[in-house]
Amino acid sequence: MRIGLIGTGTIGGGVVEILETKAAQYREKLGINLELACICAKSDEEVAPYKAKGYKTTTDAMTMIADPTIDVVVELAGGYEMPRKWITTALENKKHIVTANKAMLAKYGHEVFPLAEKNNCHVLFEAAVGGGIPIIRSMQEGFVGSEVEQLSCIINGTCNYILSRMGESGMSFEDALKEAQLNGFAERNPTFDIEGVDSAHKTAILSSLCSGKYVDFEKIHVTGVAKITAEDISNAKELGYKIKLLGIYRRGEDGAVDARVHPCLVPNDHLLASVDGVINAVYLHCDNLGQTLQTGAGAGRLPTASAVVADLVSLARSTDTGSRKPLPMGWFNKENAAKLVPISETSSRYYLRFTTKDSFGVLASITGIFSQNEISIESIIQKDVKDPGKVSIVVISECTKESKMLTALEAIDSLSSVSEKSQMIRFLK
Numbered sequence: 001m002r003i004g005l006i007g008t009g010t011i012g013g014g015v016v017e018i019l020e021t022k023a024a025q026y027r028e029k030l031g032i033n034l035e036l037a038c039i040c041a042k043s044d045e046e047v048a049p050y051k052a053k054g055y056k057t058t059t060d061a062m063t064m065i066a067d068p069t070i071d072v073v074v075e076l077a078g079g080y081e082m083p084r085k086w087i088t089t090a091l092e093n094k095k096h097i098v099t100a101n102k103a104m105l106a107k108y109g110h111e112v113f114p115l116a117e118k119n120n121c122h123v124l125f126e127a128a129v130g131g132g133i134p135i136i137r138s139m140q141e142g143f144v145g146s147e148v149e150q151l152s153c154i155i156n157g158t159c160n161y162i163l164s165r166m167g168e169s170g171m172s173f174e175d176a177l178k179e180a181q182l183n184g185f186a187e188r189n190p191t192f193d194i195e196g197v198d199s200a201h202k203t204a205i206l207s208s209l210c211s212g213k214y215v216d217f218e219k220i221h222v223t224g225v226a227k228i229t230a231e232d233i234s235n236a237k238e239l240g241y242k243i244k245l246l247g248i249y250r251r252g253e254d255g256a257v258d259a260r261v262h263p264c265l266v267p268n269d270h271l272l273a274s275v276d277g278v279i280n281a282v283y284l285h286c287d288n289l290g291q292t293l294q295t296g297a298g299a300g301r302l303p304t305a306s307a308v309v310a311d312l313v314s315l316a317r318s319t320d321t322g323s324r325k326p327l328p329m330g331w332f333n334k335e336n337a338a339k340l341v342p343i344s345e346t347s348s349r350y351y352l353r354f355t356t357k358d359s360f361g362v363l364a365s366i367t368g369i370f371s372q373n374e375i376s377i378e379s380i381i382q383k384d385v386k387d388p389g390k391v392s393i394v395v396i397s398e399c400t401k402e403s404k405m406l407t408a409l410e411a412i413d414s415l416s417s418v419s420e421k422s423q424m425i426r427f428l429k
């Protein structure tokens with residue numbers, strides 16, 4: 001199978017490295033031939049080291065995509081528009097696709113998958129969700145005897161790394177992010193990680209696979225980790241919880257889909273609580289199977305490249321033997337769109353933190369507002385005064401409808417004794 005690779009950055013470079021060490025084994029042990037026929041990078045400087053090793057190279061992806069001898073295009077450049085163009089053109093030219101680009105798939109999967117089906121081509125994207133964890137293959141094959149009722153996942157290595165480092169060693173948010181970038185975990189635009197957009201791309205893909213319906217990532221609720229403070233992490237620890245950025249899918253009663261991304265307080269005894277650092281995990285509750293946890297490195301050069309190479313091996317086995325048709329991806333069709341449950345209609349227990357100028361009387365005003373909105377309080381903790389004129393009050397609510405909670409918080413934030421916008425984090429359960 002002749003491979004054309006676009007992008008020689010963190011993951012593309014890792015794919016070349018793995019193929020250089022493993023291609024001979026695949027030939028001998030599996031009888032498949034993975035030939036890196038052309039490498040495309042952006043500039044002459046970037047292709048130079050590959051050219052020096054004897055690879056055919058180019059700086060023009062479209063020329064490579066037009067080459068009739070290329071069987072599969074591996075897209076590892078990232079972004080939305082250029083990959084959309086490359087991939088749709090490659091499919092029209094009857095080439096298979098392997099990509100790690102969850103952003104493009106979440107946005108344009110509704111174009112890409114029907115086109116692939118029309119041209120009888122495979123589009124494999126194992127590396128797009130959960131890095132090295134084979135979660136896509138599990139969901140398309142291993143779990144098909146069950147229906148997913150609930151999914152909660154840690155699917156952004158950068159955010160999990162930041163939250164873990166802040167919790168373990170008291171590192172600042174900025175320093176932890178720098179480390180994640182140096183390790184090659186973060187997106188080119190790290191606001192995609194921090195603001196939860198990357199998790200939303202992945203949650204949309206997983207929710208589509210769970211529900212069999214198209215889940216539009218632009219319509220799912222997203223809150224990232226930028227507003228999580230060291231104080232919240234330490235308060236959560238005292239309460240017996242860890243704060244994790246989660247992607248969540250719940251099957252609604254009437255076929256509606258509750259898909260969202262936001263930080264959550266996860267109890268220490270939950271399987272997801274011990275998933276730290278760059279490790280990702282997908283926790284599923286299925287009707288027949290029960291609960292299962294898939295876990296492993298969710299980002300980084302070699303773990304992610306290993307998922308790309310696994311797709312190439314799978315593709316070579318399917319196409320060389322003709323044994324496997326492309327999986328139908330009809331669910332990724334806009335006409336088959338899922339009805340999404342608005343976040344205001346969901347219910348949770350909430351961790352709330354208020355910063356007030358003093359403690360006199362304000363507690364009574366806060367509890368009064370909760371009571372007017374029929375919100376029951378589980379506990380109230382008044383933290384030590386850190387700065388003169390700055391008091392921190394932590395409230396844990398009982399399970400409450402989000403719309404009610406937002407109304408109450410708006411009223412509390414407008415109290416003259418409340419000095420900062422309130423913090424609100426949902427509990428996983």
Ligand SMILES: NC(=O)C1=CN([C@@H]2O[C@H](COP(=O)(O)OP(=O)(O)OC[C@H]3O[C@@H](n4cnc5c(N)ncnc54)[C@H](OP(=O)(O)O)[C@@H]3O)[C@@H](O)[C@H]2O)C=CC1
Pocket residue numbers: 006007008009010011012040041042043046059061075076077078079082100101102103127128131184185186187188298299300301304
């Ligand atoms: N890093 C990770 O852990 C993971 C990444 N992914 C996904 O994998 C993909 C690649 O990510 P990653 O390797 O980290 O990103 P990098 O930014 O490290 O690599 C992307 C590479 O593509 C090159 N490129 C950009 N435009 C073109 C072009 N027109 N022609 C040829 N090459 C081009 C870039 O060149 P230049 O630098 O000169 O712009 C760069 O070398 C992304 O879609 C990302 O979301 C998925 C899972 C994990």
Ligand SMILES: N[C@@H](CC=O)C(=O)O
Pocket residue numbers: 128130131155156157158159185186187193198298299300
């Ligand atoms: N930036 C992403 C990379 C993998 O998808 C992450 O941190 O998880």
